[in-house]
Amino acid sequence: MIGPIGLTGRIGLIRTTNIVGHSTLPVDHLEPLKGWGGAVASAAYVFRPSTVEQLREAFQVARETGRTITLRGAGRSYGDAALGRENVAIDFTRMNRILEWDPTNGIITCEPGVTIAQLWRYVIEDGYWPPVVPGTMFVTLGGALGMNLHGKNNFKAGPIGDHVLSFDFLSAAGDEHHINRETEADLFYSIIGSFGMFGCFTRITLKMKRVYSGDLDVKVFECANLSELFKLYDKQLPESDYLVGWIDAFASGAGFGRSIVHQANYLAAGVDPTPTQSLRAEHQDLPDTILGLMPKSIMWIFLRPFTNALGMKFVNWAKFVSSRISPKKQLRQAHAAFAFLLDYVPNWKKSYGHGGLIQFQSFVPKESAEQVFHKQIERCQAEKLVPYLAVFKRHRLDGFLMTHAVDGYSLALDFKVTRKNREKLWKLTEKLNAIVLAAGGRFYMAKDATLTPEAFRQYLGDETLARFRELKKRFDPEGILESELSRRLLPARD
Ligand SMILES: Cc1cc2nc3c(=O)[nH]c(=O)nc-3n(C[C@H](O)[C@H](O)[C@H](O)COP(=O)(O)OP(=O)(O)OC[C@H]3O[C@@H](n4cnc5c(N)ncnc54)[C@H](O)[C@@H]3O)c2cc1C
Structure with a gap:
């Protein structure tokens, strides 16, 4: 079980930096991480790539050292979704460039570490506002899509995924996909909200909301x-x-x-x-x-x-x-x-x-x-x-x-x-x-x-979980992507 804060003390227990048959993980990458609420915590080897090439290298480091990987945006999930004890944690906050912006139609393309704060600051003077925002502006777009977050307008605007037009995705297996909402609808609606279990959003295109006042x-x-x-x-x-x-x-x-x-x-x-x-x-x-x-x-x-x-x-x-x-x-x-x-x-x-x-x-x-x-x-x-x-x-x-x-x-x-x-x-x-x-x-x-695995199964239903497992096998056949949340809710099956 993941430790309560103050009881983590695991850093001193990590003796597996030099796993037999594997190379060594740099100890200076080891950081204590917490869920945002601070009630759950664990330590991980954190890598902060700033390019897709460096992202691939971080996957390679994990493979060579026999570790699993947890994807992490700004770590604003309250619980253990962006924690992975003794894993490699890939933190996207340095992949934070706004790549394209067209104020004539409100379409913007960003790297996954761009925050909602960066986003609104960039577009507001052109008369736009993000169509869906959570209660804090400090989340990243990658994390927002990982959870498919909602705002105080969910009844009218739907979740953030409803405003995404396309995204680039690096699967855990290493293949790159460009997923368009219209042409790859099935994957589009399955990958958004998949809590970092299939691969990484590396580039996200979404449409901003036109506003006529601040x-x-x-x-x-x-x-x-x-x-x-x-x-x-x-x-x-x-x-x-x-x-x-x-x-x-x-x-x-x-x-x-x-x-x-x-x-x-x-x-x-x-x-x-x-x-x-x-x-x-x-x-x-x-x-x-x-x-x-x-x-x-x-x-x-x-x-x-x-x-x-x-x-x-x-x-x-x-x-x-x-x-x-x-x-x-x-x-x-x-x-x-x-x-x-x-x-x-x-x-x-x-x-x-x-x-x-x-x-x-x-x-x-x-x-x-x-x-x-x-x-x-x-x-x-x-x-x-x-x-x-x-x-x-x-x-x-x-x-x-x-x-x-x-x-x-x-x-x-x-x-x-x-x-x-x-x-x-x-x-x-x-x-x-x-x-x-x-x-x-x-x-x-x-x-x-x-939440318990049984409650998780009950609310999602067997059919949804079977589809989730099918996609997990396709995009992450080695099961390299994990988090404390996935270990808790999706225990390995016989
Ligand atoms: C004060 C506060 C208020 C909040 N209010 C709301 C609200 O109103 N509505 C709402 O819906 N949520 C709300 N949240 C929750 C928050 O919006 C989500 O937890 C969001 O996912 C956090 O984004 P993050 O960048 O911190 O991602 P993290 O918490 O770091 O990660 C979230 C998930 O996304 C995955 N992930 C991160 N980056 C990537 C990537 N590049 N590719 C693939 N997967 C990735 C992670 O593995 C993880 O599963 C709130 C949180 C706080 C702290």
Whole structure:
């Protein structure tokens, strides 16, 4: 099992740098790596190629030293998807060039290490914005396609893969493919979302979204309980470009599931009187200080005393109440300020302490979502393991083989991990899994740290898994690509 942070201590145990019959891996490439949440960690020999030739060389090093390989973008997956204990880790962050950009049609071609931050900064002054972005701008495009990430507009725009036109792909076996969405649809929809198990995206072409302002029209709603939240979503969905909810998971009784919802819409052409100004990259920059005084880089230190059950109960309550009493129910907000709320306080995860955090995100069909999320929050409260943050989104079906999407809703629950609660928390997620699976729900590998192979099989189904294994055999016959997540969820078969 992958080690909790603080218990890794494996570096000293690696005695296999000189495997009999293999050459030696350079010890100076050995680095401790963590899942973004910090609750899982391991050490790997990290290589950072900046060209496809160097990428091939890293594969060669792994083969010569008898190691498997884990692909890694910015390491923003919460759990163990980009970790591989004692593997070679190929980190794509130096393959970060924007190769082609055509502002007349919004089509851009990038290397896989280009981040969403680089992307929006590059295109915004020409009147474009990435069509799908996650809650942080620091992910790479390779990682984004590896997981096929979604944004707060998933119900309308689908996942990022729906905006990709083509990509170049170096399979683990070493062959290069150019995969076009129209002409190689089967491979296109199977490789995107395959969590680094078949090979590497080396060049990605996607279409940006035309925008006529650097701002969005944002509306704020409060819902007194869970059932009001679902009703509000039904009502607002047809007229929203983005919709996201925060549930106070501590609230009970009549206020169970009380929540705040933010709706955002693009501005039509001609509505923004000064688009040249709002489309400046500087207009999107998140402020460095709070109230112009306190540097945000140290904010996490002030959050730390609150990062416990009592403190977070207060924070959730205060957030809800301050939103309810605020007269500001409509505002103009820059795209980045709306999209990347989780980047506002740098290093906020440090406030969770040494054990870090895990996120449990489940996706449930619309017919049963309210009941399932009710049961989940109730179970968390009963076990006194209440998530400190609970984020609610609407989704739609898509055509990708390893999809996490449903025609329904997702709830993402952030749990603090400590040495004391770790075992109980993992058991709780098994109980939450069972509730989701019984309702035909799904999970998302970008967030996962706790799923079991059986739950993985159940939500994907045998047919999908058989197709996945067939492609794995075709593109990676030696099984050289692995991660802690794949070892956990796809144990070797007899
Ligand atoms: C604060 C925060 C908010 C988030 N919000 C959202 C959200 O709203 N929606 C959402 O969908 N996700 C969200 N995420 C999750 C994040 O978007 C995904 O985990 C994403 O995959 C991370 O990208 P990365 O570059 O860090 O990739 P990594 O985490 O390093 O890798 C992700 C996967 O891609 C594979 N991979 C990486 N590079 C390549 C490559 N070049 N070729 C092939 N495979 C590759 C890896 O093997 C791994 O399986 C959030 C994460 C954080 C930390």
